[in-house]
Amino acid sequence: MREQPCPLLSVAPRRGMLDDGLDVHxxxxxxxxxxxxxxxxxxxxxxxxxxxxxxxxxxxxxxxVSEDACLGGSYSGVEPAxxxxxxxxxxxxxxxxxxxxIDTCTPIEVHISVYDGHLxxxxxxxxxxxxxxxQRWYMASGIQKVDVREKGLKGTLFIPPGPGPFPAVLxxxxxxxxxxxxxxxxxxxxxxxxxxxxxxGLVNADGKxxxxxxxxxxxxxxxxxxHPKVCPERVAMMGLSFGASVTLGMAAYSSVIKVDQPKCxxxxxxxxxxxxxxxxxxxxxxxxxxxxxxxYDEEQRIIWRDLLLPVPEDPLKKxxxxxxxxxxxxxxxxxxxxxxxxxxxxxxxxxxxRAGNSHLLTVLSYPGAGHLIEPPYxxxxxxxxxxxxxxxxxxxxxxxxxTKPHCLAQEDSWHKTLxxxxxxxxxxxAVVSRASL
Amino acid sequence: xxxxIPRTLKTSRFSPFRLLSTVVRACPLLSIxxxxxxxxxxxxxxxxNLRPKQDVTLHSVxxxxxxxxxxxxxxxxxxxxxxxxxxxxxxxxxxxxxxxxxxxxxxxxxxxxxxxxxxxxxKDVLSPLVFHISVHDGHVSQGxxxxxxxxxxxxxxWYMAPGVRRFDIRERGVRGTLFIPPGPGPFPGVLxxxxxxxxxxxxxxxxxxxHGFAxxxxxxxxxxxxxxxxxxVNYFETAYxxxxxxxxxxxxxxxxxxxxxxxxxxxxxxxxSKIIQPQCCVCISGSHIPVIKKSxxxxxxxxxxxxxxxxxxxxxxxxxxxxxxxxxxxxxxxxxxxxxxxxxxxxxxxxQxxxxxEASEDIQHIMEKAGNHHLLQVLIYPGAGHLIEPPYxxxxxxxxxxxxxxxxKILLLWGGQAKPHADAQEDSWEKLLxxxxxxLYHATPQAEL
Numbered sequence: 047m048r049e050q051p052c053p054l055l056s057v058a059p060r061r062g063m064l065d066d067g068l069d070v071h072x073x074x075x076x077x078x079x080x081x082x083x084x085x086x087x088x089x090x091x092x093x094x095x096x097x098x099x100x101x102x103x104x105x106x107x108x109x110x111v112s113e114d115a116c117l118g119g120s121y122s123g124v125e126p127a128x129x130x131x132x133x134x135x136x137x138x139x140x141x142x143x144x145x146x147x148i149d150t151c152t153p154i155e156v157h158i159s160v161y162d163g164h165l166x167x168x169x170x171x172x173x174x175x176x177x178x179x180x181q182r183w184y185m186a187s188g189i190q191k192v193d194v195r196e197k198g199l200k201g202t203l204f205i206p207p208g209p210g211p212f213p214a215v216l217x218x219x220x221x222x223x224x225x226x227x228x229x230x231x232x233x234x235x236x237x238x239x240x241x242x243x244x245x246x247g248l249v250n251a252d253g254k255x256x257x258x259x260x261x262x263x264x265x266x267x268x269x270x271x272x273h274p275k276v277c278p279e280r281v282a283m284m285g286l287s288f289g290a291s292v293t294l295g296m297a298a299y300s301s302v303i304k305v306d307q308p309k310c311x312x313x314x315x316x317x318x319x320x321x322x323x324x325x326x327x328x329x330x331x332x333x334x335x336x337x338x339x340x341x342y343d344e345e346q347r348i349i350w351r352d353l354l355l356p357v358p359e360d361p362l363k364k365x366x367x368x369x370x371x372x373x374x375x376x377x378x379x380x381x382x383x384x385x386x387x388x389x390x391x392x393x394x395x396x397x398x399x400r401a402g403n404s405h406l407l408t409v410l411s412y413p414g415a416g417h418l419i420e421p422p423y424x425x426x427x428x429x430x431x432x433x434x435x436x437x438x439x440x441x442x443x444x445x446x447x448x449t450k451p452h453c454l455a456q457e458d459s460w461h462k463t464l465x466x467x468x469x470x471x472x473x474x475x476a477v478v479s480r481a482s483l
Numbered sequence: 484x485x486x487x488i489p490r491t492l493k494t495s496r497f498s499p500f501r502l503l504s505t506v507v508r509a510c511p512l513l514s515i516x517x518x519x520x521x522x523x524x525x526x527x528x529x530x531x532n533l534r535p536k537q538d539v540t541l542h543s544v545x546x547x548x549x550x551x552x553x554x555x556x557x558x559x560x561x562x563x564x565x566x567x568x569x570x571x572x573x574x575x576x577x578x579x580x581x582x583x584x585x586x587x588x589x590x591x592x593x594x595x596x597x598x599x600x601x602x603x604x605x606k607d608v609l610s611p612l613v614f615h616i617s618v619h620d621g622h623v624s625q626g627x628x629x630x631x632x633x634x635x636x637x638x639x640x641w642y643m644a645p646g647v648r649r650f651d652i653r654e655r656g657v658r659g660t661l662f663i664p665p666g667p668g669p670f671p672g673v674l675x676x677x678x679x680x681x682x683x684x685x686x687x688x689x690x691x692x693x694h695g696f697a698x699x700x701x702x703x704x705x706x707x708x709x710x711x712x713x714x715x716v717n718y719f720e721t722a723y724x725x726x727x728x729x730x731x732x733x734x735x736x737x738x739x740x741x742x743x744x745x746x747x748x749x750x751x752x753x754x755x756s757k758i759i760q761p762q763c764c765v766c767i768s769g770s771h772i773p774v775i776k777k778s779x780x781x782x783x784x785x786x787x788x789x790x791x792x793x794x795x796x797x798x799x800x801x802x803x804x805x806x807x808x809x810x811x812x813x814x815x816x817x818x819x820x821x822x823x824x825x826x827x828x829x830x831x832x833x834x835q836x837x838x839x840x841e842a843s844e845d846i847q848h849i850m851e852k853a854g855n856h857h858l859l860q861v862l863i864y865p866g867a868g869h870l871i872e873p874p875y876x877x878x879x880x881x882x883x884x885x886x887x888x889x890x891x892k893i894l895l896l897w898g899g900q901a902k903p904h905a906d907a908q909e910d911s912w913e914k915l916l917x918x919x920x921x922x923l924y925h926a927t928p929q930a931e932l
Contacts, residue, residue: 052671052733054695054924060644061519074924155645159666177666179646186518187613188637208617208635213510237512237634277510472510472532 055176070111085129131453142431153181186235204234213280213471218289223247290316310470317390318365368401379415383446415455416447543587588875589905600883611639644693662692671736671923678743681706715778751775763922770842771817820853831867835898864907868899
């Protein structure tokens, strides 16, 4: 009499942080049994994202994802967390989706299952052999989340538990706008008071859209520095895409910040190509002048990287990197189709070498990575829907990157980002003296 | 620590020039993994960016559901890099000493000034245990609430993994709680029983479900109502059948798990009941004496005849002698020669409540003579007491116990010393899970016994 199988699926951690790895382990299968491991997320937007991998159990009836090679699926090879980072919308989903969690106070719930046989589709209709639920959190326990609406700012502050004071990070996202909180929540879980700011698409009291000036970011920096739980001399700035450009501009030019500069800055897929000392409006105008440089791929998806190219020789058209006196970490996706991150990084290197401050620069360059370098294990999207700020037109933008190298870049750059922040914000340094003109 | 360097402003007529010195504070970084773990998961606690060779205290505090405060602390000295790694460095003093990764959990005790005789138990398993873990400058042993720590984090410890479902069982006179693991099932099942303290104790069943076992915590005694016992063999058989017949339970993969009097019930049932025939059983701090063949009421009547053997020392009641000496008359103990399933016995060598050590020796002896001792696995932990709980739970040498309808509150001695008891809890749990997995999760049918 052949007994009904009773496999045991174990996944760790059950309640992990977003940047924790994953350990998936199946036991008590029959030996040599083809199985499919499957992960499913039901997003806040009511979409379904999934990943899957084909395995064969060993002689003891065990599949150990961190040791065994996946034979095919949404990923292949030995990939401990492949079930997370290789996720994509299920067949039949709306197009152009991007995975983003809005509510940081609740976890992402991932349903991980093991199925008999090598399946590629129809997971919802089939009964699994075993299934567990794991949680992935952006916010650690005890983190305080505070809305910031003072001084005309719109942002969210995340504060670690404990007496403080703590080092802090001003966290900026890109031209897509909105108030994106999850990276700040994660940074707070690592011990940084973190302020994420909405700065694009803001409307004033009359409902009219307006562009913020540099004073907006200076106010945010000051709010952070002056917060009772913040060490004022240990505040960094971090930006992705357009936010990185803003960060570089602020680091170099803001009169407020110049006296008390950020302790260090991190720029992900940003550029220094923007009118010197210009406001956001100036920057948008300059980009619009080059709109003819917009290209399209074979699927009519927008490639915007040429809007800032070629890298100008005119120093008035780019941030004077020679002015910067704090450590800079540049993270570059070499297949970035949205922003000329690679060319900008090369030019930044040249400028800083000429100015004699290149010892401050660290560049992490990732072949095959695209524009949206998100926290680790986030799904990669090569293109997604984008709403143009002024016209509200919906387009599809090509971000670039191939899934595997892109996800490696997310993992590696995150750990190096944390190490960089720890080195410059947490380490005990002796007296730091600065000369300023 | 604050390094204050005076500000100096220098200006020159020819070039305005300012030399600024910045005030730099030490910024220790406390990191703990996991921040939201199961109660049986090990913690990795690291403190960085201290001064080299700095004296620090790691402190944990928890407020129980009963509003009591429990705390533990260890005294450390950071290494040359200003780092303390709890899993590798020795605590020099405190509520635990030595290299103890989980000392901040298992050495918890009520804070000074608390009510006496407390026992650490969570009733609501749908919410986590919350701990505040702090780093303090210097070697501190008291007054933690008046001090500002260098750093502090909050962690959660759960009995229930995400996706585990909880169901009240109130049928056919049986009262219990069923915990089902996530997934399509059906799952191997465990009937989980606690001891003579009574009540419906859910946390071990919840934890077993988090490890893949559909587990039913069974109430068979209402606390303090030893006089009005209604439960009898029929009650346990009905409970077993409810579990066995449940849609989400594999009727051919069942176990019994009992602690203390629950362990005694376990041994009696597997031998004398035709209905309760599990694939294996676990008996923690239990005994084959007394025999439970009739109602619990009658069983306790028999026990009460030996009440004169109770000793009281330092106001603590010691019950272990009640069923000693181990009777030679076989009718006075469970006939373990008739056991036909694997049995795991977990014994605390310093058990002051039941003579589990003596009982286990007698069980072993009987089964050797009968030729079924290959079914028996005995784990003996010298220095461990009676209450062998899930790992990292605090140890209690003696706690309050209600004997009769809330009238008699005594201090009952359980026995054990904190460190060996904690080791016993950790080791026995790991072996208990492996035992259940081996007998209930096997891939191929078991050979006939």
